[in-house]
Amino acid sequence: MTPTEYDFLKRFLKERSGLMLSDDKQYLVESRLVPVARKNGIDTLSGLVQAMQRGGNAVLSNAVVEAMTTNESFFFRDKTPFEHFNNIMLPAMLEKRASSRSVKIWCAAASTGQEPYSIGICLKEAAHKVAGWRFRILGTDLSSEVLEKAKAGIYSQFEVQRGLPIQMLLKYFAQQGDLWQINPDLRAMIEWRKLNLLENFSHLGEFDIVFCRNVLIYFDQQTKIDILQRIAKMMPEDGFLVLGAAETVVGLTDAFQPVPGQRGLYQLKQAASATAAPRLAMASSFGLK
Amino acid sequence: MKQCLVVDDSSVIRKVARRILEDLQFQITEAEDGQQALDACRKAMPDAILLDWNMPVMDGLEFLTSLRREPGGEKPIVVFCTTENDVAHIARAIRAGANEYIMKPFDREIVEAKFQEVGLI
Numbered sequence: 001m002t003p004t005e006y007d008f009l010k011r012f013l014k015e016r017s018g019l020m021l022s023d024d025k026q027y028l029v030e031s032r033l034v035p036v037a038r039k040n041g042i043d044t045l046s047g048l049v050q051a052m053q054r055g056g057n058a059v060l061s062n063a064v065v066e067a068m069t070t071n072e073s074f075f076f077r078d079k080t081p082f083e084h085f086n087n088i089m090l091p092a093m094l095e096k097r098a099s100s101r102s103v104k105i106w107c108a109a110a111s112t113g114q115e116p117y118s119i120g121i122c123l124k125e126a127a128h129k130v131a132g133w134r135f136r137i138l139g140t141d142l143s144s145e146v147l148e149k150a151k152a153g154i155y156s157q158f159e160v161q162r163g164l165p166i167q168m169l170l171k172y173f174a175q176q177g178d179l180w181q182i183n184p185d186l187r188a189m190i191e192w193r194k195l196n197l198l199e200n201f202s203h204l205g206e207f208d209i210v211f212c213r214n215v216l217i218y219f220d221q222q223t224k225i226d227i228l229q230r231i232a233k234m235m236p237e238d239g240f241l242v243l244g245a246a247e248t249v250v251g252l253t254d255a256f257q258p259v260p261g262q263r264g265l266y267q268l269k270q271a272a273s274a275t276a277a278p279r280l281a282m283a284s285s286f287g288l289k
Numbered sequence: 290m291k292q293c294l295v296v297d298d299s300s301v302i303r304k305v306a307r308r309i310l311e312d313l314q315f316q317i318t319e320a321e322d323g324q325q326a327l328d329a330c331r332k333a334m335p336d337a338i339l340l341d342w343n344m345p346v347m348d349g350l351e352f353l354t355s356l357r358r359e360p361g362g363e364k365p366i367v368v369f370c371t372t373e374n375d376v377a378h379i380a381r382a383i384r385a386g387a388n389e390y391i392m393k394p395f396d397r398e399i400v401e402a403k404f405q406e407v408g409l410i
């Protein structure tokens with residue numbers, strides 16, 4: 001692959017999925033795209049790029065975009081977000097939505113489904129508290145391949161052993177040989193849709209809780225800002241945003257503010273102080289901004 | 290440093306497990322079957338036990354059942370680590386007092402995840 005061809009790929013990916021490829025990622029591009037080329041009867045990466053440049057092959061372009069996404073996920077990844085869900089977000093919603101008894105949750109980069117299913121499991125575990133409530137969980141992702149897997153809810157032995165306590169495996173999965181499928185009632189809790197975060201998503205409606213984890217890291221500053229601001233517009237004043245361990249809103253937008261002392265948890269600017277102040281009595285730490 | 294007893298009749302598995310667990314800052318002792326493991330526990334209860342199921346002399350389940358009846362035998366955190374990967378086996382292990390369960394083949398990430406799960410790291 002020539003430098004010009006690499007540049008073409010970089011620009012193409014930035015435009016299509018937001019992915020920022022640095023110049024030292026040649027090996028990654030090769031390991032991900034050689035199989036795509038082969039599958040399409042093309043021998044070399046140069047050949048693949050030329051086919052893309054000729055245009056008109058949406059299937060091929062899509063396959064390239066999807067192959068370059070990093071889809072790694074696991075159940076209860078990083079633990080803390082799900083503790084926040086159980087101990088902060090859920091109690092807040094149970095109090096604030098007492099009249100509608102309806103809560104909407106969005107996993108904006110759901111990948112193979114472990115994140116929405118982990119939330120679903122939290123809700124099952126809290127069954128006595130949420131009886132009579134409607135929780136809508138929407139999982140979206142750019143890649144149709146991962147969504148297929150998420151929908152099926154079938155995981156390898158390796159995947160169910162990362163982050164999932166054994167008791168939960170027994171309780172919420174059915175074994176199929178060496179594979180494990182999440183139970184039908186949990187699968188029914190989640191709706192799946194293909195969605196590119198670079199595109200407009202306001203039609204999805206309003207969400208009380210948004211998990212947008214481990215996806216912004218792949219984007220440039222401007223893209224992060226844009227997505228965060230569009231998410232903010234879809235949230236009620238008392239909603240919650242959850243980011244990945246390596247992500248933050250700080251320095252990007254002041255639409256959101258960190259909930260003090262709660263890593264990775266954010267609220268709209270006005271609301272953050274309201275939640276934090278009575279609980280932690282340290283509203284003054286907001287002087288940061 | 291926490292003590293972990295690795296119980297497996299395969300010396301290869303014990304070696305792999307030892308390497309992973311030493312990296313996680315455990316001090317390792319080894320046993321080749323349930324009886325050896327029980328003898329070791331009677332001398333000194335470890336903090337953790339990584340336990341195979343199928344072994345000669347005394348298998349893992351029998352060992353675990355005996356261990357939990359020993360004085361101080363409720364203390365060690367027991368993580369099964371076996372090729373037995375069906376629901377019935379897992380459920381039996383948990384009923385007998387296992388704290389976590391690893392289905393072989395395992396790797397560093399799984400051991401680490403499971404040990405975290407039970408608060409050992």
Ligand SMILES: C[S@@+](CC[C@H](N)C(=O)[O-])C[C@H]1O[C@@H](n2cnc3c(N)ncnc32)[C@H](O)[C@@H]1O
Pocket residue numbers: 016017018069070071072073074077108109110111112115140141142143146195196197198212213214215244
């Ligand atoms: C590393 S996974 C994160 C999964 C999960 N949220 C977690 O934290 O474990 C990142 C996901 O973001 C998706 N993704 C990448 N670019 C995207 C875009 N522009 N729009 C929507 N999803 C995107 C990828 O397909 C991938 O499944």
